[in-house]
Amino acid sequence: MIIEIKDDFDLQKIADSGQCFRFNKCADGYSAVAEDKYLFIKELGEGKYELSCSEDEYENFWKQYFDMDTSYRDIRALIDESEDEYLYRASEFGQGIRILRQDPWEMLISFIISQRKNIPAIKASIEKICALAGHKIAVDAEGNDVYSFPTPEELSKLTVAQLSGCSLGYRDKYVHQATLDVVSGAVDLESWKEIDDDALMQKLLALYGVGVKVANCEILFGYHRLDAFPKDVWINKVLDAQYPQGFLFGKYKPYNGVMQQYLFFYSRSNGL
DNA sequence: AGGCAGGTTCTTA
DNA sequence: TAAGAACCTGCC
Numbered sequence: 001m002i003i004e005i006k007d008d009f010d011l012q013k014i015a016d017s018g019q020c021f022r023f024n025k026c027a028d029g030y031s032a033v034a035e036d037k038y039l040f041i042k043e044l045g046e047g048k049y050e051l052s053c054s055e056d057e058y059e060n061f062w063k064q065y066f067d068m069d070t071s072y073r074d075i076r077a078l079i080d081e082s083e084d085e086y087l088y089r090a091s092e093f094g095q096g097i098r099i100l101r102q103d104p105w106e107m108l109i110s111f112i113i114s115q116r117k118n119i120p121a122i123k124a125s126i127e128k129i130c131a132l133a134g135h136k137i138a139v140d141a142e143g144n145d146v147y148s149f150p151t152p153e154e155l156s157k158l159t160v161a162q163l164s165g166c167s168l169g170y171r172d173k174y175v176h177q178a179t180l181d182v183v184s185g186a187v188d189l190e191s192w193k194e195i196d197d198d199a200l201m202q203k204l205l206a207l208y209g210v211g212v213k214v215a216n217c218e219i220l221f222g223y224h225r226l227d228a229f230p231k232d233v234w235i236n237k238v239l240d241a242q243y244p245q246g247f248l249f250g251k252y253k254p255y256n257g258v259m260q261q262y263l264f265f266y267s268r269s270n271g272l
Numbered sequence: 273a274g275g276c277a278g279g280t281t282c283t284t285a
Numbered sequence: 286t287a288a289g290a291a292c293c294t295g296c297c
Contacts, residue, residue: 169293
């Protein structure tokens with residue numbers, strides 16, 4: 001099917017923004033894998049895109065995934081060029097980034113894995129886990145088999161040794177424990193959608209292998225709470241270099257997480 | 273060859 | 286409560 005998008009939307013920027021690990025350039029378009037769904041999407045020009053899914057699947061899944069009901073143009077308009085020149089430049093540069101609505105379970109495991117790893121290494125580990133514990137759902141535009149992200153039950157069938165075999169290193173035991181917690185019902189990620197930000201943070205920090213950075217990534221990308229502001233080494237460099245008087249968190253509330261994405265993407269692309 | 277990568281836990285004071 | 290060390294693995 002073909003859709004037309006008026007708001008900010010840039011496939012390459014979304015793929016490179018660091019919020020998703022299964023969204024990659026593929027043939028003459030991009031492949032996106034989320035949970036047990038695969039999408040091939042190709043830009044046609046003039047805001048038009050060709051999608052490999054049915055209209056029904058778009059309406060019921062991908063439309064939400066791409067957060068089509070939120071205007072990122074309006075969020076960018078909160079930035080005042082004269083007041084915050086660096087963020088303004090970053091937002092112009094990053095125009096097209098959106099915060100995807102991804103699954104809390106998939107994001108939790110992905111960001112536990114992410115610690116002290118670079119993005120290619122994170123992606124490689126996740127693909128190994130999917131191939132080992134998920135199931136085949138499609139063949140992508142380059143002819144490669146595509147595997148679903150394993151459900152908690154599927155992932156719980158892997159031993160710590162098998163997880164370790166996915167290049168998780170010392171994170172193997174974190175992933176294993178999180179999986180057991182979810183499968184046992186001790187952790188109910190779905191019900192956490194109802195609790196407030198502070199309570200959610202406390203719940204996440206109680207998980208083995210989850211600290212402040214990973215928890216904030218889960219809150220922003222897994223629960224789509226756009227005010228969460230993960231601080232990694234890149235963001236800390238930006239805050240130190242560009243915001244000695246402090247970032248204007250009060251001004252951008254409740255969209256600080258979107259601003260974080262612009263800062264992250266800009267700093268990574270420019271070494272600033 | 274040694275250091276570091278989108279951190280967190282464990283140990284020590 | 287707060288620093289500092291240890292941690293898997295892969296890639297410069």
